[in-house]
Amino acid sequence: MKTFVFCLVAVTVLALSASAQSSEQSRPPIIDVHVHAYTKDERWTQKVPNPRTGQPLTATTEQAHMQATFAEMKKYNIAKAVVSNDYQTVLRWKAASPHQIIASYGFDDPSSLDLEFLRKEHAAGRLMSFGEIGAQYAGIAPNDPKMEPFWKLAEELDIPVGLHTGLAPPNTPYACCPKFRTSLGNPALLEEVLIRHPKLRVYLMHAGWPYLQEIRAIMHMYPQVYADLGAIDWLRPREEFHEHLRALVLSGLGKRLMFGSDQMVWPEGIGMAIEGIESASFLTEEQKRDIFYNNAVTFFRLDKK
Ligand SMILES: [Zn+2]
Numbered sequence: 001m002k003t004f005v006f007c008l009v010a011v012t013v014l015a016l017s018a019s020a021q022s023s024e025q026s027r028p029p030i031i032d033v034h035v036h037a038y039t040k041d042e043r044w045t046q047k048v049p050n051p052r053t054g055q056p057l058t059a060t061t062e063q064a065h066m067q068a069t070f071a072e073m074k075k076y077n078i079a080k081a082v083v084s085n086d087y088q089t090v091l092r093w094k095a096a097s098p099h100q101i102i103a104s105y106g107f108d109d110p111s112s113l114d115l116e117f118l119r120k121e122h123a124a125g126r127l128m129s130f131g132e133i134g135a136q137y138a139g140i141a142p143n144d145p146k147m148e149p150f151w152k153l154a155e156e157l158d159i160p161v162g163l164h165t166g167l168a169p170p171n172t173p174y175a176c177c178p179k180f181r182t183s184l185g186n187p188a189l190l191e192e193v194l195i196r197h198p199k200l201r202v203y204l205m206h207a208g209w210p211y212l213q214e215i216r217a218i219m220h221m222y223p224q225v226y227a228d229l230g231a232i233d234w235l236r237p238r239e240e241f242h243e244h245l246r247a248l249v250l251s252g253l254g255k256r257l258m259f260g261s262d263q264m265v266w267p268e269g270i271g272m273a274i275e276g277i278e279s280a281s282f283l284t285e286e287q288k289r290d291i292f293y294n295n296a297v298t299f300f301r302l303d304k305k
Helices: 018-026 042-046 062-075 087-096 115-123 145-157 187-196 212-221 238-250 269-278 285-300
Strands: 030-036 078-084 101-107 129-133 161-164 202-205 226-228
Touching: 030 269, 030 285, 062 078, 062 087, 062 269, 078 087, 078 129, 078 285, 087 101, 115 145, 129 145, 129 202, 145 187, 187 202, 187 212, 202 212, 212 238, 238 269, 269 285
Parallel strands: 030 078, 078 101, 101 129, 129 161, 161 202, 202 226
Antiparallel strands: none
């Protein structure tokens, strides 16, 4: 839920106790495919508290937010993170931690895109992923003709794409984004795109929640499509999230679900999201490792080590 970021808790590296350090080293590595970086954000100005815990938001600058997110990533042994919008901020995060950050280019309205710039960034080896694509926030469906030049480019350059699907915080159309519609987050709207661009490497952010039957249909029919569990793994009621996750696993999609936090302006959301997966008692340890790590290695074609 990209556009709605609020941010919290500046946990500093210094604040980590010796015992926390040893427990983090014993944790197996995690890949977080849904992390946000910001240059500035309204939620910083408004000090919007963590929507789950009510805890105050404390990291309210680009630097503080980055450092607090890095500290959380260190605590949970996050080996790689796909970080998106704003792109120039993303590049600064990448410079601060080159081996950890996968730079991703996000946008809402495709008419803002400079395709030549994207080609150059890709050719320079900087741009490795597209996302978060928040076209839904701009009132644009995945299969809208305005999206076509972008899909074509992503397929041609063989770059993974993270597409926002599902919903957003309540009142979104009354607040930031008057063109936002719930119906535009339906994963079924991707079908014609997948027909036209069979080599597209796309993952459905927020696992299409609450469009369960539609995401099952799309992921069943198009085995190249993956999904992330961002935001729903810590912002939705735990039982409801587990029901959605369990249904996807029952459909045999466990090898294509990836861990994402979507921490937004609350870095501690990363730990809360990890807990959301770890507490899923219906998953085997192997299934959890797939979600936390193995599936993202496959989708992003990373070196397993
Ligand atoms: Zn989103």
